[in-house]
Amino acid sequence: MYCIVMAGGSGTRFWPKSREEKAKQFLNIYGKNSLIASTLARFHAFIKWKNIYVVGKQSQKELLEKHCSKIPKENILYEPVGKNTAPCIGLAALAIQKKDPEAIVVVSPADHLIQKQSRFQRVIETGVHLADKREGLVTIGICPDRPSTGYGYIQVDKKVESAGQADAYQIKTFAEKPNLATAKRFIECGDFYWNSGIFIFKVSVFLKQVRKLIPDLYKQLMEIKRHMQKPEYENKLKRVYQKIKNISIDYGIMEKAANVYMVRGDFTWNDLGSWEQVYKLGIGDKDGNVVQGKAVLLDTKNSYISSSKGLIAVLGLEDVVVVQDGSATLVCKRDKAEEVKNIVEKLKKNNLKKYL
């Protein structure tokens, strides 16, 4: 059993804690360890370090090596530039296939928060069973607790019998991020799940599907494969990657392939999409304030305060997020937390690159 952790995200939603050179997966937004370190530990509970692969950005090499110090260096693969999930998984699949043509892999984002490890393992085991016995492409669906417009949805079909300890279904359809009305309809319908971005399949099955459904990408991957472990590899990789089209595994493979399954993920899952979500995860004081670092609050309610070094004092405010990190401070209304990426856009436009 193998694992591919996708760690190429840039994480503008957690500015100023996440910066261009320190993406969300390297932050310890929740708990003591960085999100990527927690993700690796979660898989190491049932997968050997030498079978865990990480795919990241060349520009974050130093951070990746630091946060993934337990896995062999050759298991950290670098993309010259991010081209979405299908090429990323393809690159890691090549490396794994070389070692073990019959490998089964679990693919996972590096920056999600997952709790309840035993449930998680049970879900993964069910997926592995489906991927192995039925040669299926398996995705993990999360039971939605609100009509979120921030996720893609999966509509399930018939339940798959005796697939393992977790519930598994055939998939009826995939739906892109919906608007609010559609999201509400999905929730009412009852057979829609959030797409977690966690996938399980045999590398051989995945690559077969790439050949069939994204033939250009398959050819490009094969070209890369021919140069692996050769001196010209990095140059070749760069040149090929420039031509690779940006395409997600959802759109490129899962939505079009036949033999797809969803396992119901009944563990606690949070993709930590904004400071608002981090606030909601925190344990508030009697006024509903969640505080990290040094702060003094007066007449302040339901707010998230995080200070990396200095002191933050808040007086007479409600429902705000205040995050200080290094040379930058963010002050924002909680219900605008999803728009923090617009601040990052404005920094770019205003030539304030040193704060990115």
Place this chain on the structure above:
Amino acid sequence: MYCIVMAGGSGTRFWPKSREEKAKQFLNIYGKNSLIASTLARFHAFIKWKNIYVVGKQSQKELLEKHCSKIPKENILYEPVGKNTAPCIGLAALAIQKKDPEAIVVVSPADHLIQKQSRFQRVIETGVHLADKREGLVTIGICPDRPSTGYGYIQVDKKVESAGQADAYQIKTFAEKPNLATAKRFIECGDFYWNSGIFIFKVSVFLKQVRKLIPDLYKQLMEIKRHMQKPEYENKLKRVYQKIKNISIDYGIMEKAANVYMVRGDFTWNDLGSWEQVYKLGIGDKDGNVVQGKAVLLDTKNSYISSSKGLIAVLGLEDVVVVQDGSATLVCKRDKAEEVKNIVEKLKKNNLKKYL
């Protein structure tokens, strides 16, 4: 003609820009220079540097010497501990009387903002005339533009004829900081002015009144006088000051003396009592935001943003004050700006002294 600039304030209202060791008068809250430097320059337009005296705190000696570099060092007098305005003026009066027993002094706080210099000079000249010809105790009153509860008020009586180019009045009564209803009544009444804290008198007249109205203080001042310019001076000063009672010139002298006058100050005056006042003085952008330093604002209105070093980003807020200075950041609702001193109190209580 002489001048006494009172510079002993601690200025908790401008935290985190003002700290225990850097009071409001040393800040350049408005304009390029510190408030004390602007005050000195304002008087130097018609008073020689050698006749300008500053009274401050021993603990702020270094800052005082830096900001008052143009006046002789011996003109900076240090109180071991602040005991309100009457002892402060008394101490400076001793030093001035020694040089010139017939001196007329203008007494002024160090940390007010005054604009329209020629009007200011005309007002002072009228006061000097009254202090000289009528041996009066003169105060400057400010025409109120709102029913503020933050100032003491002066009710005037008959106008004094041909006292100078500015209007001058006999004083009917002094009123302490009123509640809102009383303040509104004062404004409607029309003959109430704000007490600016600027006074004019002969040192001899002032000391005569101290002898008559605060005899304990007079004795203590005379004891200090006997040891001036002697080796034991500092120790003696410390010991005497411990016993001196906290008393203002308003309460101790002005309210009780007979020969008191008020000159109408028609210059632009602002005691800069809070960040709210600084916001109102600023020139806002199209969204009503006043910004000092580096900031990025999105969907933000009518706010005051000041950054000393880093960058402040504000998203989706209205009517807030965000001030970053050194290791501390204040975020507060504009209409709570007067309560910033409560933050300072809480820092003391919570043993966060390094941020004071």
